[in-house]
Amino acid sequence: MPTNEQITRHHDSDPDENPWVNGPPPRETIAIVPYDPEWPGRYEALASDVRTALGDAVLDIEHVGSTSVEGLAAKDVIDIDLTVADPRDEDLYLPQLERLGYYLTVREPSWHEHRCLRLADPRANLHVFGPDCPETIRHRMFRDWLRAHPEDLALYEEAKRAAVPGGGHVMDYNRRKEKTIHEIYDRLFRAAGML
Structure with a gap:
C-alpha cells in the first residue's frame, strides 16, 4: 500500500x-x-468489454475523471483506470484491447509505468497502472471528493471552462487547470489527515 507521502x-x-x-x-x-x-452507462459497457477481453488480467477497473461525477460538465470522453499485474507486460493486455479498437498513445515508465490507450468511438481514455498505485488512489479520492463537495465541483467546473480558450493539446488544457486541481487535492488530503 502506498504511503501518504x-x-x-x-x-x-x-x-x-x-x-x-x-x-x-x-x-x-x-x-x-x-x-x-x-x-x-457508457462506462459500464466499456468496462464490461475490457473485463471480457482480459479476464483475470483485470485486477481492478474504475470510472474516473469528470464524466464519473454526476452534475459536472466535462469533455465527452470517458476516463477509465485499469489495474493489471504489471503494465510493462503489454502482451498481457495490449493485443486484446487493440482488438476492441483501443490504441496505445502514451507510455510513461517514470510515472508508475502508466500506459494510456485511446478509443475513438465512443471516445475513451484507458489508463493502465499496476497494483497499489498512488495515482489510482488519487483519482478515486478526487472523484469521491467532488461527488460530496458541490462547492469544489463548481470551482473545478469553472477552472475547466476557463482553461478551454487557450487551445492546444489536451495536456496544455490540463496544465491551465492544474492550480485549481492542486488546491482541491490539498483540501481533500488535509480532510483525510494525510497532510
Whole structure:
C-alpha cells in the first residue's frame, strides 16, 4: 500500500522522457459539455468489454475523471483506470484491447509505468497502472471528493471552462487547470489527515 507521502505527491513529468508512442496527437478542439446522464452507462459497457477481453488480467477497473461525477460538465470522453499485474507486460493486455479498437498513445515508465490507450468511438481514455498505485488512489479520492463537495465541483467546473480558450493539446488544457486541481487535492488530503 502506498504511503501518504506517495499519494499526496503531485507528479512532475520526466523532462527527458518522451511519452508519445506515435508522436503527439494532433491539436483538437476542446469542448466542455453539460453532464450527460448516459456517461455511467457508457462506462459500464466499456468496462464490461475490457473485463471480457482480459479476464483475470483485470485486477481492478474504475470510472474516473469528470464524466464519473454526476452534475459536472466535462469533455465527452470517458476516463477509465485499469489495474493489471504489471503494465510493462503489454502482451498481457495490449493485443486484446487493440482488438476492441483501443490504441496505445502514451507510455510513461517514470510515472508508475502508466500506459494510456485511446478509443475513438465512443471516445475513451484507458489508463493502465499496476497494483497499489498512488495515482489510482488519487483519482478515486478526487472523484469521491467532488461527488460530496458541490462547492469544489463548481470551482473545478469553472477552472475547466476557463482553461478551454487557450487551445492546444489536451495536456496544455490540463496544465491551465492544474492550480485549481492542486488546491482541491490539498483540501481533500488535509480532510483525510494525510497532510
